[in-house]
Amino acid sequence: MSAATVGARPAGSRVLNRIVIYGLLLVFALVYLIPFFVMLVTSLKTMPEIQNGNMLALPKDPTIQPWIKAWGEACVGLTCEGIHGYFWNSIKMVVPAVAISTLLGALNGYVLTKWRFKGHKLVFGLMLFACFIPFQSVLLPMATVLGQFGQLGKVFTNAFGMNLGFGNSTVNLVFVHVVYGLGFTTLFFRNYYEAFPTELVKAAMVDGAGFFQIFRRVLLPNSLPIIVVTVIYQFTNIWNDFLFASSYAGSGDVMPMTVALNNVVNTSTGVVEYNVNMAAAMIAALPTLLVYILAGRYFVRGLMAGAVKG
Amino acid sequence: MAFLEIDRLVKRYGATDILKGISLSVEEGGFLVLVGPSGCGKSTLLSMIAGLDSISEGEVRIAGKRMNELHPSQRDIAMVFQSYALYPNMSVAENIAFGLEMRKVPKAERDKAVAEVAEILQMGHLLKRKPSQLSGGQRQRVAMGRALVRNPQVFLFDEPLSNLDAKLRVDMRTEIKRLHQRMKTTIVYVTHDQIEAMTLATQIAVLRDGVLQQFGTPAEVYNNPANVFVADFMGSPSMNLIPAAVRAENGKTVVALQREGEGDLVLDPGQAGEKLSAVLGKTVLFGIRPEAITDHDGADRNARTLVDAECQVEVVEPAGSDTFVVAHLGGKHVIARMRSDVPVRAGHRAPFTFNMDKAVFFDPQTEQRVA
Numbered sequence: 020m021s022a023a024t025v026g027a028r029p030a031g032s033r034v035l036n037r038i039v040i041y042g043l044l045l046v047f048a049l050v051y052l053i054p055f056f057v058m059l060v061t062s063l064k065t066m067p068e069i070q071n072g073n074m075l076a077l078p079k080d081p082t083i084q085p086w087i088k089a090w091g092e093a094c095v096g097l098t099c100e101g102i103h104g105y106f107w108n109s110i111k112m113v114v115p116a117v118a119i120s121t122l123l124g125a126l127n128g129y130v131l132t133k134w135r136f137k138g139h140k141l142v143f144g145l146m147l148f149a150c151f152i153p154f155q156s157v158l159l160p161m162a163t164v165l166g167q168f169g170q171l172g173k174v175f176t177n178a179f180g181m182n183l184g185f186g187n188s189t190v191n192l193v194f195v196h197v198v199y200g201l202g203f204t205t206l207f208f209r210n211y212y213e214a215f216p217t218e219l220v221k222a223a224m225v226d227g228a229g230f231f232q233i234f235r236r237v238l239l240p241n242s243l244p245i246i247v248v249t250v251i252y253q254f255t256n257i258w259n260d261f262l263f264a265s266s267y268a269g270s271g272d273v274m275p276m277t278v279a280l281n282n283v284v285n286t287s288t289g290v291v292e293y294n295v296n297m298a299a300a301m302i303a304a305l306p307t308l309l310v311y312i313l314a315g316r317y318f319v320r321g322l323m324a325g326a327v328k329g
Numbered sequence: 330m331a332f333l334e335i336d337r338l339v340k341r342y343g344a345t346d347i348l349k350g351i352s353l354s355v356e357e358g359g360f361l362v363l364v365g366p367s368g369c370g371k372s373t374l375l376s377m378i379a380g381l382d383s384i385s386e387g388e389v390r391i392a393g394k395r396m397n398e399l400h401p402s403q404r405d406i407a408m409v410f411q412s413y414a415l416y417p418n419m420s421v422a423e424n425i426a427f428g429l430e431m432r433k434v435p436k437a438e439r440d441k442a443v444a445e446v447a448e449i450l451q452m453g454h455l456l457k458r459k460p461s462q463l464s465g466g467q468r469q470r471v472a473m474g475r476a477l478v479r480n481p482q483v484f485l486f487d488e489p490l491s492n493l494d495a496k497l498r499v500d501m502r503t504e505i506k507r508l509h510q511r512m513k514t515t516i517v518y519v520t521h522d523q524i525e526a527m528t529l530a531t532q533i534a535v536l537r538d539g540v541l542q543q544f545g546t547p548a549e550v551y552n553n554p555a556n557v558f559v560a561d562f563m564g565s566p567s568m569n570l571i572p573a574a575v576r577a578e579n580g581k582t583v584v585a586l587q588r589e590g591e592g593d594l595v596l597d598p599g600q601a602g603e604k605l606s607a608v609l610g611k612t613v614l615f616g617i618r619p620e621a622i623t624d625h626d627g628a629d630r631n632a633r634t635l636v637d638a639e640c641q642v643e644v645v646e647p648a649g650s651d652t653f654v655v656a657h658l659g660g661k662h663v664i665a666r667m668r669s670d671v672p673v674r675a676g677h678r679a680p681f682t683f684n685m686d687k688a689v690f691f692d693p694q695t696e697q698r699v700a
Binding site: 216218219221222223224225226227228232236237240241 | 379381400401402406407408410411412414416417418427428431432475
């Protein structure tokens with residue numbers, strides 16, 4: 020179709036197009052937002068209001084009591100100390116796991132693009148393979164590996180009086196998430212560094228920078244966009260993980276948030292406190308939301324402008 | 330012994346030789362330009378001098394010291410890249426100081442060195458800016474500053490002007506030449522632009538397909554090209570290469586150029602005659618630069634052999650300072666460079682003067698120089 024016929028299109032059909040497009044967008048936005056809306060209003064209502072009222076109605080007398088209860092008093096299994104301890108468990112797991120997997124992914128990407136060796140394609144191919152392994156299939160082998168870690172921890176405890184982190188559930192989860200995150204983080208960074216000007220690395224070599232100096236001073240400071248992408252991706256995945264968490268840290272006070280939330284909701288004693296459950300679920304979802312809002316702002320393009328050419 | 334020596338250097342990727350045994354040498358303070366069409370191996374050669382590409386065979390020596398196994402940072406060289414390769418996350422000052430910082434030069438000394446270089450390149454006001462805030466010419470300056478500040482034994486330039494617009498390129502060319510005269514540091518410079526090569530070099534190496542075609546001063550390469558490739562590559566407009574028959578006439582060796590619709594144009598080859606007598610009866614390629622074919626009054630008064638001839642003019646191209654006149658000789662378009670006010674007109678006959686002192690002759694098969 021030529022430009023002339025596009026311009027000659029009747030104005031009426033263009034308006035209709037817009038209505039259809041925005042109408043569809045609105046419908047989908049509602050589909051996604053209504054559950055969130057229900058969660059939010061329910062978490063601000065009292066139990067009698069929930070039992071007698073409409074799910075979609077706004078709270079008559081908004082209260083943050085369910086949030087306070089979820090944070091500090093809700094029962095997870097038999098202990099009724101709220102979810103705050105498990106929230107910190109998750110933080111303690113997710114921060115090191117994201118940091119380590121991102122850093123190692125960046126290092127892998129750097130080596131696979133700027134310090135190529137024979138067989139680099141095979142190595143990268145095998146790392147990519149990690150992205151396609153279903154997590155369920157590694158549960159048992161990984162449990163064996165973690166069991167060995169536990170044994171090692173006991174040996175260390177006998178020898179030095181401390182286990183050096185071996186056998187600790189949080190450390191175990193960090194290890195699992197780093198291992199299974201590496202495939203993705205390597206993929207992200209390799210593709211980003213593939214387009215990174217090699218002349219910059221050469222210039223740094225002539226300038227006398229070593230392997231790690233080039234990585235730290237030249238590559239990393241110019242990788243902000245891909246770091247943000249990787250961090251968002253890894254943080255969301257690891258924070259939301261339930262399978263590994265319930266398999267390797269599924270009980271006691273080492274549970275991460277996701278497992279604890281499941282236990283809060285599944286508690287069989289007394290009435291089901293929907294408002295507390297909703298508040299707990301919201302609290303569990305907050306960090307990923309926050310990371311997206313904060314990091315998303317640094318999702319800037321064009322950081323490489325001015326590196327090469329004019 | 331020369332300062333920078335490149336000794337039978339070979340670069341091999343698998344079974345393919347990219348460089349096939351290049352030997353060159355430059356005196357200290359010399360300006361060596363590696364020139365050739367793209368893919369001739371000139372940038373690879375520079376990378377090998379820098380240590381960014383490994384050496385398959387042969388040796389690179391700087392000041393008598395073998396460089397082959399040394400890391401780029403240990404060779405005491407500095408390099409200016411085609412893309413400038415400025416670190417985008419650092420300010421201009423940090424970019425310039427980075428090499429010193431890596432060599433653990435104290436901060437105070439670094440600052441002083443940066444200030445000096447900024448003074449030389451007149452970019453003190455740019456020091457705080459990021460590379461993205463600079464124009465192409467300014468980035469070029471920063472890239473040079475980064476090389477200058479280290480005060481190395483050898484500067485390596487990899488097509489540094491190819492990303493600039495035409496006017497800026499001429500300015501920066503002059504600036505590089507001025508810098509070289511001031512610093513007196515040895516420079517190896519890669520370009521595909523033969524004018525850059527002519528204006529900057531003390532020594533030119535012409536490469537083609539990984540083979541050194543000719544190595545000499547700009548004047549040597551320009552006036553005495555070793556083969557047809559060098560003759561054609563250097564100079565703009567390029568040298569006229571006209572098929573000509575070598576004959577004996579009245580006991581003298583002459584060259585005859587075919588003309589359309591009239592008799593051959595017979596030229597006295599001057600000093601070249603003696604050597605040409607060896608290929609009597611054969612065809613040669615007669616090479617003559619446009620500026621050696623002039624109008625009668627524009628000819629070089631000191632030339633020993635000037636030959637006047639009338640030819641049919643095909644095209645007249647006034648270029649301001651000169652007028653290029655195209656004629657048809659030996660089945661080729663032949664360009665003559667005449668004075669701007671010369672009264673020739675297309676489609677008419679005009680007198681041409683050939684300065685046969687400047688004539689060169691090649692074997693049409695081997696393309697090597699005969700005389």
